[in-house]
Amino acid sequence: MSDRHDHATAPIRLRDYAPPAWRVESIELSFELGIDTTEVTARLHLRGDASRPLRLDGEGLELLAIALDEQPLDAGAWRYADGVLEVDGVSDGSVLTTRVRTHPAANTALEGLYLSGSREAGFLLTQCEAEGFRHITFFPDRPDVLTRYTVTLQADRARFPVLLAGGNPDGAGDLPDGRHWARFVDPHPKPCYLFALVAGRLEKIERDYLTGEGRTVKLVIWSEANVIDSCHYAMDALERCMRWDEQAYGRHYDLDVFHVVATHDFNMGAMENKGLNIFNAKYLLADPDTTTDDEYKAVEAVVAHEYFHNWSGNRVTCRDWFQLSLKEGLTVFREQQFSADMNSTALKRIEDVALLRRAQFPEDAGPLAHPVRPAEYREINNFYTATVYEKGSELVRMLAGKLGPEGFRRGMDRYFERNDGRAATIEDFLAALGDANDLDLMPYLAWYGQAGTPRLRARGHFDAGARRYTLTLSQHAQAHADLPEKPPLPIPVKLALFDRDGRMLALRMDGQTVGHEAVVVLDRDEQTFAFDEIERSPVPSLLRGFSAPVILECDYAPADLALLLTHDPDGFNRWEAGQQLAALAFDDCRHGGQIALQAWCNALAQLFADPTLDPALLADLLTPPGEVELAEREQEVDPAQIHALRQQLQKQLAETIGAFALAQRLAALEVAGPLQLDAVAKAQRRLKRRVLELLALIDAPTAQARADAQYRRAQGMTDRLAALSVLVRSDAASAADALADFRRRHADNPLALDKWFAVQAQLPGERALERVRSLESDPAFTLKNPNRARALLGTFASGNPSGFHRADGAGYQLLAERLVALDALNPQIAARLATAFNGWQRLEPVRRDAARRVLSALAEKPELSRNLAEIVAGVLK
Numbered sequence: 001m002s003d004r005h006d007h008a009t010a011p012i013r014l015r016d017y018a019p020p021a022w023r024v025e026s027i028e029l030s031f032e033l034g035i036d037t038t039e040v041t042a043r044l045h046l047r048g049d050a051s052r053p054l055r056l057d058g059e060g061l062e063l064l065a066i067a068l069d070e071q072p073l074d075a076g077a078w079r080y081a082d083g084v085l086e087v088d089g090v091s092d093g094s095v096l097t098t099r100v101r102t103h104p105a106a107n108t109a110l111e112g113l114y115l116s117g118s119r120e121a122g123f124l125l126t127q128c129e130a131e132g133f134r135h136i137t138f139f140p141d142r143p144d145v146l147t148r149y150t151v152t153l154q155a156d157r158a159r160f161p162v163l164l165a166g167g168n169p170d171g172a173g174d175l176p177d178g179r180h181w182a183r184f185v186d187p188h189p190k191p192c193y194l195f196a197l198v199a200g201r202l203e204k205i206e207r208d209y210l211t212g213e214g215r216t217v218k219l220v221i222w223s224e225a226n227v228i229d230s231c232h233y234a235m236d237a238l239e240r241c242m243r244w245d246e247q248a249y250g251r252h253y254d255l256d257v258f259h260v261v262a263t264h265d266f267n268m269g270a271m272e273n274k275g276l277n278i279f280n281a282k283y284l285l286a287d288p289d290t291t292t293d294d295e296y297k298a299v300e301a302v303v304a305h306e307y308f309h310n311w312s313g314n315r316v317t318c319r320d321w322f323q324l325s326l327k328e329g330l331t332v333f334r335e336q337q338f339s340a341d342m343n344s345t346a347l348k349r350i351e352d353v354a355l356l357r358r359a360q361f362p363e364d365a366g367p368l369a370h371p372v373r374p375a376e377y378r379e380i381n382n383f384y385t386a387t388v389y390e391k392g393s394e395l396v397r398m399l400a401g402k403l404g405p406e407g408f409r410r411g412m413d414r415y416f417e418r419n420d421g422r423a424a425t426i427e428d429f430l431a432a433l434g435d436a437n438d439l440d441l442m443p444y445l446a447w448y449g450q451a452g453t454p455r456l457r458a459r460g461h462f463d464a465g466a467r468r469y470t471l472t473l474s475q476h477a478q479a480h481a482d483l484p485e486k487p488p489l490p491i492p493v494k495l496a497l498f499d500r501d502g503r504m505l506a507l508r509m510d511g512q513t514v515g516h517e518a519v520v521v522l523d524r525d526e527q528t529f530a531f532d533e534i535e536r537s538p539v540p541s542l543l544r545g546f547s548a549p550v551i552l553e554c555d556y557a558p559a560d561l562a563l564l565l566t567h568d569p570d571g572f573n574r575w576e577a578g579q580q581l582a583a584l585a586f587d588d589c590r591h592g593g594q595i596a597l598q599a600w601c602n603a604l605a606q607l608f609a610d611p612t613l614d615p616a617l618l619a620d621l622l623t624p625p626g627e628v629e630l631a632e633r634e635q636e637v638d639p640a641q642i643h644a645l646r647q648q649l650q651k652q653l654a655e656t657i658g659a660f661a662l663a664q665r666l667a668a669l670e671v672a673g674p675l676q677l678d679a680v681a682k683a684q685r686r687l688k689r690r691v692l693e694l695l696a697l698i699d700a701p702t703a704q705a706r707a708d709a710q711y712r713r714a715q716g717m718t719d720r721l722a723a724l725s726v727l728v729r730s731d732a733a734s735a736a737d738a739l740a741d742f743r744r745r746h747a748d749n750p751l752a753l754d755k756w757f758a759v760q761a762q763l764p765g766e767r768a769l770e771r772v773r774s775l776e777s778d779p780a781f782t783l784k785n786p787n788r789a790r791a792l793l794g795t796f797a798s799g800n801p802s803g804f805h806r807a808d809g810a811g812y813q814l815l816a817e818r819l820v821a822l823d824a825l826n827p828q829i830a831a832r833l834a835t836a837f838n839g840w841q842r843l844e845p846v847r848r849d850a851a852r853r854v855l856s857a858l859a860e861k862p863e864l865s866r867n868l869a870e871i872v873a874g875v876l877k
């Protein structure tokens with residue numbers, strides 16, 4: 001594979017960007033599809049400067065024929081080496097024709113054209129983002145080359161009855177020898193990363209959608225026949241998000257058809273190819289018996305995310321891959337708004353902030369840290385990160401907050417209007433938002449250019465005589481090699497002040513009453529803000545709604561946090577106060593302290609007894625920060641100890657609430673009858689799971705008996721999996737039987753089986769490793785399927801700190817061995833799983849040494865892909 005052995009290649013740098021020498025006005029692509037070999041003919045209509053060489057990207061292509069302006073080219077007129085085809089004698093308006101051969105069934109990297117499923121029953125599909133198109137044909141594979149596509153597919157009709165490509169259908173028909181053809185024309189110029197085709201035996205469901213502009217669009221969801229009944233929820237979600245984008249952003253769909261296809265073999269979540277979205281089945285299929293409530297939400301979110309890309313990504317695309325967050329951060333933000341509108345604003349915000357802290361903060365604090373707009377990369381596939389997506393979304397959220405709903409909408413309208421059909425930059429985005437509001441937003445560019453989570457320090461002072469409360473805010477960048485001198489960032493801090501009875505105070509600043517909440521923007525190193533007519537020392541609530549992606553450092557008294565946890569009218573801010581208090585309570589567990597621990601437990605016991613509280617919110621309030629997040633606060637990380645202390649913390653909580661109250665609540669949450677999927681039923685199941693988990697910590701026999709019964713009677717996957725997880729984690733005698741039952745029951749459903757692998761990979765502590773090893777010899781385990789590899793190895797390495805970080809280093813050794821095997825099949829997945837090593841430098845010395853040994857040995861291996869090599873070298877540094 002030509003990607004190997006070139007670890008030393010120089011990085012690609014943002015500052016070296018130069019516009020393309022040649023553009024491709026239009027392309028006629030034709031495919032003769034076959035499982036083992038596919039032949040691709042491409043006719044490129046070129047525009048450019050004849051004095052500059054024409055260089056096209058192409059990886060691993062077998063060139064069968066090449067012609068310029070219909071004349072076959074002499075061997076001396078072109079060169080193909082190191083992934084580049086150079087052609088002499090091209091002039092403005094020339095047509096270059098190439099014919100190449102590729103090998104879909106042999107493509108285990110799942111990039112370019114590949115086979116999903118078995119040779120007999122599977123189907124062909126493509127994945128081109130970021131640089132997959134060069135595995136299909138010769139082309140300038142960069143997002144700033146926008147081209148009109150005409151695509152003709154030809155294949156055996158019996159083996160490939162369905163032929164799909166992006167754009168509008170433009171004819172189909174029979175060919176001799178049992179073959180047939182279909183043509184698609186996309187009127188919208190697009191970069192090649194948005195090209196897609198699908199061919200095979202697929203079933204469909206379809207629906208007409210009438211856009212707000214009066215266009216009738218045929219929505220079609222395709223899957224293999226056995227799961228087509230699981231596509232209806234996604235169809236409903238698609239219709240909801242299409243309507244929402246019309247209402248919230250005035251964005252309408254722009255083709256006659258919109259196809260969505262499910263595959264079990266996919267490297268990522270899903271892909272927004274123009275007119276032909278392709279989904280990892282995990283984010284498209286949903287059915288009550290095998291899909292959890294959280295997965296239903298994820299399907300809705302990912303369907304929306306990909307659909308929203310039609311404007312934020314496709315109509316307006318990225319100039320280069322450094323601008324990736326221009327489409328990803330913005331689209332994550334749009335999806336977050338949509339999901340909040342469809343479900344609950346507070347719960348969605350909790351979920352997203354928890355994800356940011358669990359996934360992005362650790363990334364930003366370790367050696368893989370990079371700015372939302374990176375300055376350089378070697379392998380772009382390694383930059384589809386939590387920083388680009390999740391932190392990127394937080395930056396858009398700050399801008400939206402600054403402009404307010406109307407100003408933001410005005411700015412977005414301007415952005416889409418100005419950049420439609422163009423490849424844009426982050427600067428274009430800030431300029432459009434700013435210009436539409438007569439504001440200079442360029443100071444926010446600093447957020448895009450620096451790595452690390454800023455720290456926000458807050459100190460309050462109450463002057464009883466002056467009846468004045470002053471708040472001093474200061475910002476502190478994390479020391480990081482990429483930018484020694486970091487300029488101050490604009491940090492919007494949304495705040496409120498509470499009196500000691502838990503009431504929000506009216507805020508007076510500079511002689512003005514500003515309401516009960518205010519946003520102050522800290523844009524220097526340190527600033528002081530004053531609030532007048534305050535009678536008694538208040539409790540500040542800072543960074544409300546998580547108004548900026550920073551780490552807040554404020555010496556809160558536990559009682560103050562408990563007051564916010566019990567009184568804040570906003571669910572998210574309640575949760576946030578509870579998380580901060582839980583962290584202090586965790587410290588108490590370590591040091592034998594009582595004050596914060598008691599405050600946290602008592603406040604939650606009080607809330608537990610409040611029948612008016614939303615059960616889903618209560619479930620989240622009852623969940624302390626996770627082990628990964630708690631580790632972020634430590635100088636020297638001992639994952640086994642963190643696990644033990646967090647268990648102790650939760651045990652204390654369970655004891656404060658009391659086994660009786662927990663069991664009683666559990667019984668009250670039991671509902672008879674068929675499965676309900678409404679918000680109330682989902683909220684109750686969420687709380688039921690949390691209560692069962694807490695009960696298991698203090699009364700295992702009762703909890704296990706309940707879990708047994710719940711497992712047997714469960715009407716849906718949420719309850720069944722929750723019960724199974726409690727049985728497995730609490731070492732119930734019945735766990736083995738339940739696992740065997742689950743394995744049998746869901747043997748034919750890969751997505752359900754993934755959950756069976758994952759639940760066992762999460763077994764806490766030293767036992768996990770042996771379990772993972774034995775699961776590797778289950779006949780259903782394979783490294784070839786990304787979902788399966790992630791379910792077992794990814795969950796173990798990234799989702800089970802106390803299991804993976806064994807003091808003897810055996811967890812590290814196992815992962816390293818599997819990474820080498822996986823890398824030979826699928827470098828993107830290997831690189832992704834390798835990020836589990838991130839943060840090893842902060843481990844306690846014994847584990848740190850073990851990790852260093854394993855990583856150093858891995859880095860020495862000569863055969864690593866560029867993907868894996870970059871991550872291993874990165875974490876090691």
Ligand code: PHE
Binds near residue numbers: 127270271
């Ligand atoms: N662009 C996809 C998304 O976020 C992610 C993706 C990247 C999919 C690369 C495949 C390959 O929606």
Ligand code: ZN
Binds near residue numbers: 305309327331
């Ligand atoms: Zn995306």
